[in-house]
Each structure stands twice: as structure tokens, then as C-alpha cells.
Amino acid sequence: MNVTKGRQLYEGKAKKVFETDDPELYIVEYKDDATAFNGQKRGTIVGKGVINNKITNIMMTYLMEKGIPTHFVKELSDRETLVKKVEIIPLEVIVRNRATGSFVKRFGAPDGMEFETPVVEFSYKNDELGDPPINTSQALALKLATADEIKEIKKYALAINAAMRSFFLNIGVELVDFKLEFGRLPGGGIVLADEISPDTCRFWDVKTKEKLDKDRFRQNLGGVEDAYNEMLSRVVNKAL
Numbered sequence: 105m106n107v108t109k110g111r112q113l114y115e116g117k118a119k120k121v122f123e124t125d126d127p128e129l130y131i132v133e134y135k136d137d138a139t140a141f142n143g144q145k146r147g148t149i150v151g152k153g154v155i156n157n158k159i160t161n162i163m164m165t166y167l168m169e170k171g172i173p174t175h176f177v178k179e180l181s182d183r184e185t186l187v188k189k190v191e192i193i194p195l196e197v198i199v200r201n202r203a204t205g206s207f208v209k210r211f212g213a214p215d216g217m218e219f220e221t222p223v224v225e226f227s228y229k230n231d232e233l234g235d236p237p238i239n240t241s242q243a244l245a246l247k248l249a250t251a252d253e254i255k256e257i258k259k260y261a262l263a264i265n266a267a268m269r270s271f272f273l274n275i276g277v278e279l280v281d282f283k284l285e286f287g288r289l290p291g292g293g294i295v296l297a298d299e300i301s302p303d304t305c306r307f308w309d310v311k312t313k314e315k316l317d318k319d320r321f322r323q324n325l326g327g328v329e330d331a332y333n334e335m336l337s338r339v340v341n342k343a344l
Contacts, residue, residue, distance in 0.1 A: 105178060107131070107186060117143065118156070118303055127189070128290065134183045134299075140322040142234050149321060149328050154182045155336045156301035161185055162343045163268065163300040170267045172260060174296040175287060190287025190297050194229040194248050195238070197257060199265045200281040204306065205319075207281075216313075222265050224258055229285070256294055257286050264296065272307065275338040277316065280306035302332050 109131050110123040117139045122131040134153035139146050157179070164176035177186040200223040203213035207223070228238040228248070238246075240254055249257070261284055272279045282305035285298035298304070302317040309316060315323075316331045 105186070109184075118153075119299070124186075129177065130187050130189050131180065132185050132187055134185075138303075138318070138321050138328075140318065142231070145322070147321065149332060151329060152303070152332060155332045156299055156303055157183055157185055159301045159336060159339050160299040162339055163271075164296070166271060166343075167264060167267060167296065170263070172264055172267070172296055173293065187297070188289060188295065190289055190295060192229070192285060192287045192297060193253065193257070193294070195243060195254075195257070195286070196227040196229050196235060197261050197284040197286070198225040198227065198281060199223070199261050199284070200225070201265070201269065201278075202280045204280055222262060224261055253288075253294060260286070260294070260296065268300070271342070273310065275342045276310045277335070277338065278308045278310050280308050282306065302335050307335060 107124040107126050107129055110125065112120055112122050113130070114121040118135055118137060120133040120135065122133065124131055134157040136148050136150060136152045137146070138149045138152060161176060161179045164174045168174055168176065175187040175190050177188060179185050200207055201219060203211070203217040203219070204215050207213060208215050226238050226240070226243060227235045228243075228246075229235060243249055243254060244251060264284065265279070268282070269279045282300070284296060286294050287297040288294060305317060306319060307316040308314065315325065316335050320326065320328045320331050
């Protein structure tokens with residue numbers, strides 16, 4: 105499938121989106137820019153774009169094999185991927201298997217406490233407002249999604265969690281929590297969009313509990329590039 109890269113449509117914190125000569129397809133280009141705390145902390149993680157592109161595409165392919173529809177079409181280069189055109193639903197979906205990060209700050213739970221069942225949360229995807237937490241009735245009131253869409257998103261989120269926990273445990277990594285985004289296809293239907301990477305997931309080494317994700321950048325732990333490269337190595341070796 106050959107497409108021609110067109111004008112840039114959007115630039116976010118971690119990616120750029122370009123139109124193509126096919127009105128149903130976009131090109132996503134991953135950047136090395138790193139942000140945390142809703143853009144208050146900024147920096148660069150060398151090679152992050154390449155790593156996140158590769159891990160995302162492997163995970164999207166894996167999830168599609170498990171019956172999860174995604175926007176993924178084809179990896180074009182180290183930093184670029186061809187995806188289906190979708191209208192992003194302005195809800196960030198957070199799935200948590202342990203208490204950490206903002207959950208600990210909000211509820212005072214012990215850091216690292218394991219949940220008996222996964223916790224699913226929503227945030228309103230709005231940079232100006234700082235992506236505030238939002239519940240289902242608020243999302244419906246603001247017409248961000250329909251009741252059927254929210255039900256389907258929750259179903260997919262839990263299925264994705266189960267599939268990914270299994271995948272990562274096989275490479276010695278615990279999936280602590282992660283963020284998802286979903287989009288509407290022009291012809292109808294909801295698919296998983298955005299990315300799955302150390303930017304959007306919390307990964308802990310099963311044995312050492314070492315953090316292998318963007319928390320190393322957020323918390324000034326050092327070894328950020330090493331952690332991202334370690335995750336890439338494990339994921340690629342598992343996918344071979």
C-alpha cells in the first residue's frame with residue numbers, strides 16, 4: 105500500500121499527524137519530545153519516537169489478533185506509521201491494576217497496592233482544562249460519547265488490559281496502569297487509537313520493581329533512555 109504524505113494536520117506533545125492522498129488514511133510521526141504534568145515539565149528522550157512507534161505497532165498487531173479493532177494499518181519507517189482516519193473521542197481511559205501516581209495522591213492508598221479487580225477511570229481530553237477526571241454521567245451530559253460508546257469502550261479497555269497483562273508478564277514486566285484513547289471510524293464503529301508505549305503505560309520489572317517507563321523522566325530517576333530501550337528489547341524479542 106503506497107501513500108503520499110501530505111500537509112501536517114496536528115502536532116501534539118509526542119506525535120505529528122499528516123494527511124495522505126487517501127482520504128481515509130493518516131500518517132502518524134513520533135517525536136522525541138517528552139512532557140509531564142500536563143506539559144509543565146518538558147525535555148527530550150533520545151530515540152523515544154522510534155521506540156514508541158515500534159512498541160505501539162507490535163502491541164496494536166497483538167491486540168488485533170486478540171479481536172480488538174485498532175486504527176493501525178502499516179509501519180512505514182522507524183518513526184512513521186500509517187493509520188486509519190478516526191475522530192478521537194475526547195475521553196482518556198485509564199486502567200489501573202495497582203495504586204500509584206495520581207491515584208495515590210487523590211485517595212491516599214498505599215503506593216503499589218494491588219487491586220482485586222482493575223480500576224477503569226475517564227479523563228476529559230482537554231489540554232486547556234488539564235485533562236480533568238470525568239465520570240460517565242458527566243461525559244454523557246457534555247455529549248462526549250453516547251452511552252453505547254462508553255459501554256463499548258469499557259469492554260474494550262478491560263479486554264485490552266487482560267491481553268496486555270499476559271503479554272508483558274511473559275517478558276518479566278508488570279503492567280501497573282496505562283492510558284488509552286479510542287476513535288470513531290467515518291463509517292461507524294469504535295477502534296483503539298493513539299499509542300501503547302512507555303509514555304502511556306507504567307511498566308515495572310516483575311522481580312526488581314524497577315520502573316521501565318516515563319516515570320523515570322517524571323521523577324528524575326535517571327536512566328530514561330536505558331529503560332525505554334530495555335522495554336523495546338523485551339517486546340521485540342517476544343514478538344519474534
